[in-house]
Amino acid sequence: MVEQTSAPAADAVTSRLKRRYAAERRFQFMGMAAIAVALGFLALLLVSIFAKGASAFVQTQVQLEVTFDAGILGVAPGADRDTLASGDYLGLAKAALWSRFPDVSGRAEKRQLAALLSPSAGDALRDMVLSDPNVIGSTRKVWFPVSDSVDMTNKGYLPRDPAVEGARLNAAQMGWLQSLEDGGVLTKRFNWQFVTTGDSRDPTQAGVWGAVVGSFYSVLVTLLLSFPLGVATAVYLEEFAPKNRWTDLIEVNINNLAAVPSIVFGLLGLAVFLAVFGLPRSAPMVGGLVLTLMTLPTIIIAARASLKAVPPSIREAALGMGSSKLQMVTDHVLPLALPGILTGTILGMARALGESAPLLMIGMVAFIVDVPSGPMDPATVLPVQVYLWADSSERAFVEKTSAAIIVLLLFLAVMNLAAILLRKKFERRW
Known part of the structure; x- marks a missing residue:
């Protein structure tokens, strides 16, 4: 009697397993298909950009x-x-x-x-x-x-x-x-003028170096301001601040600021940095200040998540060995959370590098011929330069627009590579 009832049960289990495995295979196929489609669109985009922009790096002479x-x-x-x-x-x-x-x-x-x-x-x-x-x-x-x-x-x-x-x-x-x-x-x-000069109305004289230097100064100002401020804010809120309604309100506002459209920060920079403080228009310093406001919420949120990921046993062991709370944070928690913090910084800097809307509001859309020699000189940035050339009617600016996008992608790749190497250097495992 037992044998008669166990056989159908075994067949039912086998059938359910087959359906489960088939469903898993279908799910894996759909996932791989989605990845293949995404990579295909990415490859199409990159091939299109490089095909249109590669010729700008050579010039008929x-x-x-x-x-x-x-x-x-x-x-x-x-x-x-x-x-x-x-x-x-x-x-x-x-x-x-x-x-x-x-x-x-x-x-x-x-x-x-x-x-x-x-x-x-x-x-x-x-x-x-x-x-x-x-x-x-x-x-x-x-x-x-x-x-x-x-x-x-x-x-x-x-x-x-x-x-x-x-x-x-x-x-x-x-x-x-x-x-x-x-x-x-x-x-x-090879078109040396394209990689060594600033913008020009004449396509044969237009170069991307002025925008590269302007982007460098803007991102440098953003990094020097947003990274220490963001990390310090995250450390205080996560490790030292009391848990009450005021800190809850601050946390909610930080999360909300991360979702604010970037052009709003440009309006804020126009109203505060230019109208109130009288800082020069089109300067990378002002652009860096605006981008700092935009990237701070991203860095704070990522830094707090990294601090939370550190096991509580690390804190308990440090305090048990006689460390003060500050020593526990600076010598143990923060070094272990640094790779995650750098990841958030990479995301924030990448967003800042590709932004153009907030910089348009503070005048960095102006036609700048000279290469800036400092963060207070008038300048433009790579995304704005792409916008300006894309709006030009001359056929020669079409290839220069794609070439500027290539330079922007290379700039972003170099910046991300440097950040990843730093993250690997400071990474610790437990």
């Missing part, structure tokens, strides 16, 4: 034989540095291009030929003369950047056939361009 004629420059040999800096170096570059095509004689044709060069073509000549005035009177081969229309055409973003809609070069200009290509003096070289 032309090599010309330049005779440093003092008459064309409008300076005399032996002139002082200020006089040398004011010479007509763009005219000297145009003269070098005209000399390569002696058949071009008309004024209109010369103007069309000179349009192949970038407005910044004379900068390299100015640097050469200022570094060594003795080059005046000599002949040198120099690489010059071409105009954005020539650069976009040579990179394949604009049609080469003048008859096709969207072409920016006429038949004569395409003939001169083809002659330069056949002569081996037109090639793509």
Whole structure:
């Protein structure tokens, strides 16, 4: 009788186990499928950004034989540095291009030929003369950047056939361009100007270095202010503050501040730091103060969670060995909670680096050409620079927008890598 009743029960158990295992396999498949879809979208995004922005790191340049004629420059040999800096170096570059095509004689044709060069073509000549005035009177081969229309055409973003809609070069200009290509003096070289200069209205002169320096100063100010303040607040609330309705109210407000839209902090910075304290607009110092207000709740919440994760036995053992409460926190609890605190700091800094809305409110959307030399100088940041270039109508700014995003991602990766290495260094296991 026992055997007759146990067999159906065993079959029922086996059937339930099979259904359970099948459900588990379906759940695992759905999880893996979700991860695969997410990675696919991420890969698509990164491939799209790199495909559009990689070409901004190279620039079409032309090599010309330049005779440093003092008459064309409008300076005399032996002139002082200020006089040398004011010479007509763009005219000297145009003269070098005209000399390569002696058949071009008309004024209109010369103007069309000179349009192949970038407005910044004379900068390299100015640097050469200022570094060594003795080059005046000599002949040198120099690489010059071409105009954005020539650069976009040579990179394949604009049609080469003048008859096709969207072409920016006429038949004569395409003939001169083809002659330069056949002569081996037109090639793509690394675009040092993009990674060493500030913003410009001309795409061939626009660079990302000013925004990188502005982002660095802003994030540095944010880190120096938010990290010690956030950790100190978390330590006091978790280890020293009495548990009453006032601390409960503070905790609720901190949690609420973490969910406040970032533009609200920008309005606060506009009303307090600029209107009341009179700090300079567009300065990384003000941007850092605004981002500090935004990242403090995130760091405080993460630091409190890390402090709670430390086993109570650590505290009890330290107090039992005669440590004071302050010694217990600084020598035992805080070092064990530091990896988690650094993780929260990484998240806060990453959010601060990618924010643009609060910085727009304090004027960091202004057109800044010069690279800032300190946190009080006018500057912009990488997210705002991306916003400005994305709003430009020139085709050359499309690739620069994607290239600026690449630089922003690299900046974020380097910052996170440094924080992760610090977290690993201070990590302790129990």
